[in-house]
Amino acid sequence: MPAYLLRRLFQSALILLGISFVTFLLLFVLPADPVRQIAGRSATPATVENIRQQLGLDQPFIVQYGRYLGNLLQGDLGRSYLQKTQVSELIMSRLPATLQLMAAGILAELVLGLTMGIAAALMRGRAGDQVLMMASFVTVSAPQFVVSLLLLYVFAVKLGWFPIGGYGTLAHLVLPAVTLGILGSGWYSRMMRSSMIEVLRADYIRTARAKGLSRGRVVLRHALPNAILPVIAMIGIDIGIFMGGIVVVESVFGWPGIGQLAWQAIQRVDIPIIMGVTLVSALAIVIGNLVADVIAPLIDPRIRLR
Amino acid sequence: MKKWLASTALVLSLALPAAAQEYTPDPNAKAGGTITITYKDDVATLDPAIGYDWQNWSMIKSLFDGLMDYVPGTTTLRPGLAESYEISEDGLTYTFKLRAGVKFHNGREMTAEDVKYSLGRVTDPATQSPGAGFFGSIAGFDKAGPDGLSGVEVVDPLTVKITLSRPDATFLHVMALNFASVVPKEAVDAAAGDFGKMPVGTGAFKLAEWTLGQRLVFEKNADYWRAGVPYLDGVVFEVGQEPVVALLRLQNGEVDVPGDGIPPAKFQEVMADPAQAARVVVGGQLHTGYITLNVTTPPFDKLEVRKAVNMAINKDRIVQIINGRAVPATQPLPPSMPGYTEGYAGYAFDVEGAKKLLADAGLADGFETDLYVMNTDPNPRIAQAIQQDLAAIGVKANIQSLAQANVIEAGGAGTAPMIWSGGMGWIADFPDPSNFYGPILGCAGAVEGGWNWSKFCDAALDAKATEADSVSDPADPARLAKWSEVYQGVMEQAPWVPVFNEERYTMKSERMGGEDALYVDPVSIPVNYDYVFVK
Numbered sequence: 035m036p037a038y039l040l041r042r043l044f045q046s047a048l049i050l051l052g053i054s055f056v057t058f059l060l061l062f063v064l065p066a067d068p069v070r071q072i073a074g075r076s077a078t079p080a081t082v083e084n085i086r087q088q089l090g091l092d093q094p095f096i097v098q099y100g101r102y103l104g105n106l107l108q109g110d111l112g113r114s115y116l117q118k119t120q121v122s123e124l125i126m127s128r129l130p131a132t133l134q135l136m137a138a139g140i141l142a143e144l145v146l147g148l149t150m151g152i153a154a155a156l157m158r159g160r161a162g163d164q165v166l167m168m169a170s171f172v173t174v175s176a177p178q179f180v181v182s183l184l185l186l187y188v189f190a191v192k193l194g195w196f197p198i199g200g201y202g203t204l205a206h207l208v209l210p211a212v213t214l215g216i217l218g219s220g221w222y223s224r225m226m227r228s229s230m231i232e233v234l235r236a237d238y239i240r241t242a243r244a245k246g247l248s249r250g251r252v253v254l255r256h257a258l259p260n261a262i263l264p265v266i267a268m269i270g271i272d273i274g275i276f277m278g279g280i281v282v283v284e285s286v287f288g289w290p291g292i293g294q295l296a297w298q299a300i301q302r303v304d305i306p307i308i309m310g311v312t313l314v315s316a317l318a319i320v321i322g323n324l325v326a327d328v329i330a331p332l333i334d335p336r337i338r339l340r
Numbered sequence: 341m342k343k344w345l346a347s348t349a350l351v352l353s354l355a356l357p358a359a360a361q362e363y364t365p366d367p368n369a370k371a372g373g374t375i376t377i378t379y380k381d382d383v384a385t386l387d388p389a390i391g392y393d394w395q396n397w398s399m400i401k402s403l404f405d406g407l408m409d410y411v412p413g414t415t416t417l418r419p420g421l422a423e424s425y426e427i428s429e430d431g432l433t434y435t436f437k438l439r440a441g442v443k444f445h446n447g448r449e450m451t452a453e454d455v456k457y458s459l460g461r462v463t464d465p466a467t468q469s470p471g472a473g474f475f476g477s478i479a480g481f482d483k484a485g486p487d488g489l490s491g492v493e494v495v496d497p498l499t500v501k502i503t504l505s506r507p508d509a510t511f512l513h514v515m516a517l518n519f520a521s522v523v524p525k526e527a528v529d530a531a532a533g534d535f536g537k538m539p540v541g542t543g544a545f546k547l548a549e550w551t552l553g554q555r556l557v558f559e560k561n562a563d564y565w566r567a568g569v570p571y572l573d574g575v576v577f578e579v580g581q582e583p584v585v586a587l588l589r590l591q592n593g594e595v596d597v598p599g600d601g602i603p604p605a606k607f608q609e610v611m612a613d614p615a616q617a618a619r620v621v622v623g624g625q626l627h628t629g630y631i632t633l634n635v636t637t638p639p640f641d642k643l644e645v646r647k648a649v650n651m652a653i654n655k656d657r658i659v660q661i662i663n664g665r666a667v668p669a670t671q672p673l674p675p676s677m678p679g680y681t682e683g684y685a686g687y688a689f690d691v692e693g694a695k696k697l698l699a700d701a702g703l704a705d706g707f708e709t710d711l712y713v714m715n716t717d718p719n720p721r722i723a724q725a726i727q728q729d730l731a732a733i734g735v736k737a738n739i740q741s742l743a744q745a746n747v748i749e750a751g752g753a754g755t756a757p758m759i760w761s762g763g764m765g766w767i768a769d770f771p772d773p774s775n776f777y778g779p780i781l782g783c784a785g786a787v788e789g790g791w792n793w794s795k796f797c798d799a800a801l802d803a804k805a806t807e808a809d810s811v812s813d814p815a816d817p818a819r820l821a822k823w824s825e826v827y828q829g830v831m832e833q834a835p836w837v838p839v840f841n842e843e844r845y846t847m848k849s850e851r852m853g854g855e856d857a858l859y860v861d862p863v864s865i866p867v868n869y870d871y872v873f874v875k
Contacts, residue, residue, distance in 0.1 A: 070749070070752065073468075076471065076769070076779055079789060082789060116384050127551075128553050183585075198588055201554060285580060290553035298381055298382060303745045
């Protein structure tokens with residue numbers, strides 16, 4: 035196990051290095067000049083060149099990347115080109131909101147998705163199954179903007195149960211989390227359903243039934259732990275998606291998450307912020323997957339980490 | 341002979357007829373109350389040397405002051421931190437007398453040294469100010485650096501003398517730009533590179549709280565040097581909110597002014613409801629939306645082709661696409677700008693005439709070209725309308741819908757044959773006709789990376805523009821007549837299709853008071869925070 039962890043950590047570092055390289059390269063070849071965004075429309079060519087030199091953007095790619103990596107290894111993500119604020123400060127200020135919404139969103143997805151998936155698997159082929167799968171199809175393809183606004187309009191504006199957007203209390207968290215739960219539940223319910231159906235066909239389930247265990251006990255104690263494995267792997271991926279930002283839901287509910295930061299930085303070619311957010315979300319995906327892999331043998335002892 | 345101008349309304353009105361009256365405060369104005377403004381985008385910075393978008397522009401205006409200012413709700417100059425000023429006969433020396441006893445938010449008194457420091461800071465290349473170029477006429481600008489500008493001299497603690505290297509009619513307007521705000525050196529130094537998050541000025545409000553990504557709170561500056569203002573105790577800016585949600589919150593009484601305006605999808609609904617429409621203030625804006633035709637790229641190097649495109653565009657239909665929130669344009673300048681040519685018809689919509697011109701240019705069968713456009717609504721829809729109009733005269737335009745930065749890049753590099761300026765259209769930095777020429781139509785902007793996307797460069801027009809700007813009174817009728825000629829000269833060569841001038845629609849809550857002009861203030865968007873009040 036320790037050897038496994040060490041190897042995985044080393045692999046993760048390599049993956050992050052690769053991601054930083056590819057992102058930096060993409061931003062380098064992008065046909066948009068950050069210096070022009072900084073210099074503004076009244077700048078003279080001399081001013082533009084001066085800023086380019088100060089930022090080191092006149093250097094060849096390998097020098098720029100080397101400098102970035104050198105600072106990164108010292109924990110320095112640089113300063114925003116346009117805000118002049120430390121990128122780490124900007125990201126840290128958004129992290130609590132992002133983590134809160136991520137946790138609540140994934141919880142909502144799991145509660146909705148797993149319930150629907152298990153129910154559909156048990157009703158396989160019958161009308162209930164078809165209705166649930168249709169529902170999952172609708173939620174997966176529903177536009178984020180419409181679902182967010184609909185929930186906000188009904189439950190906050192009309193019924194007044196929740197505040198109309200904002201951040202701070204548990205009441206603020208409910209609607210964006212439920213929105214994300216509804217939007218993401220389809221993936222989980224479909225995965226849970228197929229995994230459950232497969233497990234229910236297994237010999238040990240037939241054995242469990244044959245020895246007279248109740249249906250509930252068979253499903254919850256014998257089938258669920260085996261069927262849930264692929265779902266756990268999926269949570270790891272989900273964490274990355276949430277860390278990268280959920281721009282639309284965040285902006286409808288006025289949630290100060292990382293997505294808004296990233297979106298605005300992309301619009302303004304603010305490279306240090308784009309790099310910072312990309313690396314932080316990549317790190318989250320890597321850690322998420324690592325944790326999912328480490329948890330797996332705890333749920334299914336047949337899995338060995340080598 | 342030198343003329344001294346006192347700050348009193350009477351003497352000023354004698355000397356500069358255009359800069360007529362001081363502001364008469366609203367007799368019903370009440371002090372107190374805190375209002376809430378919302379924005380979708382986060383506020384990037386409150387550093388007056390850096391901030392250059394419509395969101396932070398008015399916020400910075402309320403935190404800082406410059407030597408010059410505008411009468412609220414108008415484009416009329418009035419003295420700010422300067423009590424009076426004197427312009428030498430040759431128009432090259434400006435001597436400003438500062439007001440005594442003006443205090444920064446940190447309690448220290450503002451002096452001439454601060455003015456010198458601030459102008460030196462904004463022009464120092466190390467500051468990376470997007471506004472540095474505006475100060476190009478101050479002597480020593482070419483050698484600007486950490487030591488400041490040689491053209492700015494401290495005569496005594498309350499007198500500052502600025503020497504120009506060339507006459508500049510717009511200089512007083514430049515002194516009213518946010519970039520010319522007076523800042524205290526010790527606060528800039530203490531902020532260690534992040535003055536934009538820890539601003540200290542002399543303005544009507546001071547920054548009390550800034551929670552990144554969530555909200556900013558402005559608090560009334562009780563020691564403000566202008567008597568009686570601001571009326572409000574505070575302004576809360578909530579950021580990160582969709583305009584549609586901001587409107588719902590306004591209807592629910594939680595928001596006073598949605599900073600991003602009325603969302604297009606809700607516009608007709610709001611205007612159809614008399615109760616809501618009554619709270620919408622409409623006003624002009626110093627903005628022009630245009631299509632640039634790259635005169636260095638065939639076939640737009642032919643004058644007939646550029647004229648034909650001008651005649652092919654149905655501007656009324658494009659105005660309809662944006663719910664009629666604009667007026668069709670005939671020339672580069674917007675109607676509320678001094679120097680606008682009244683009665684100039686421009687190129688009327690005439691499909692047959694356009695086809696004939698194309699035939700004259702030997703392109704009777706039309707041609708294929710690319711139309712670059714920024715990818716946010718309503719710009720792609722407007723581009724489609726342009727595409728259809730061009731198809732009617734046989735021109736096939738392929739729409740290249742890209743992010744703003746990419747369109748700007750293509751425009752600067754000169755690789756875009758046609759660009760629809762929407763989302764990047766020119767809004768004046770200050771209310772003067774010269775501001776629509778140099779960077780976007782003059783030879784100076786027609787360089788690699790410049791904002792003159794037509795790459796149009798006419799030496800004779802450039803010379804006339806320089807001549808117009810050598811007059812020291814910006815409102816001199818002879819000067820404005822020259823500018824009118826410059827823009828008519830531009831239109832004769834048709835490097836642009838001026839499409840429309842946007843109008844502003846500001847929505848406010850029931851309790852907001854103050855005259856309508858404050859809600860469509862040409863320099864403070866969405867509203868002039870210093871003068872509005874809660875009823």
